[in-house]
Amino acid sequence: MSKRELNLSRRALLRYSAVGLAAVGGGSLLAACQTTNPETGQVEGSGLQQRIDSGQPVRLAVANEPPYTKLEANGELTGASPDVTKAVLERLGITKVEGIQTDYDSMIPGLDADRWDIVSAGLFMNKTRCAKVLYASPDIVSTESFAVPAGNPKKLTTVDALLDSDAVVAVLAGSYELKTAKALGVPEPQLQTYPKAPDAMQGMRDGRVDAVLLPTLTLKSHKEQYGGEFEITEPLEAFPTTGAGAAFRKSDADFHKKFDAELKKFKETDEFAQILDKWGFDAKASRNSTTEQLCATEG
Secondary structure: OOHHHHHHHHHHHHHHHHHHHHHHHHHHHHHHHOOEOOOOOOEOOOHHHHHHHOOOOEEEEEOOOOOOOEEOOOOOEEOHHHHHHHHHHHHOOOOOEEEEEOOHHHHHHHHHOOOOOEEOOOOEOOHHHHOOOEEOOOOEEEOEEEEEEOOOOOOOOOHHHHHOOOOOEEEEOOOHHHHHHHHOOOOHHHEEEEOOHHHHHHHHHOOOOOEEEEEHHHHHHHHHHHOOOEEEOOOOOOOOOEEEOOEEOHHHHHHHHHHHHHHHHHOOOHHHHHHHHHOOOOHHHHHOOOHHHHHOOOO
């Protein structure tokens, strides 16, 4: 090899080595710019916050069950839970939001699978759910009732009355009502599951079930919207105080903390009370309830 060729080879080697070192150094610098939350193991800037920073809409899982959630045919998202969630997000400077309708038993699995970012659907808190997700402060508190045919032929006014009868009651698949009814001793043959509230109400109209067990306000809203020859019982005292709030992935702990802090401030405003009053809920009950209290509910 000539002296000239040797010099060229040395220059090439140095050039390629420099490029390689720059690439390694660049990767090291990039890694140095990233930090990891020691509690969650999440790289800061990833997950929901990264989606927001990139300009993508926040996806809310809803059930389209007024008054908790309502998804209009034109895509407009409203209802007690989404209205509160959207108001808090707006206070955080986030206005791009879209609703995705799903069944209750798919909400947490879909959250974990990144099919949506927040569950804002009146998904009641309980020990099982609270172990899987991060709930924000309660936005709504609810009671449960039976819808029964006119005249209440089976005389279903309490859970004990149901246990003393042969009546079959409709509940939603994966719902709080289903799990709590079982916990209260209602045998499975007396519980028939349906995917959505309108389906359960149709089951009662068709005579396939003797009653429908749903939140009191859901039943009132259904009657106002669709009418029907049925009665709504007084709230069932056997059911413990229940409530719901926005649910987040555990990997989005940083955003959850920021959202929850803003929500707690928002709950003290007149706007919060007006939203709940519009949908028939009591702001005082929500203000007086805590995530810790509701997460102690068996489910």
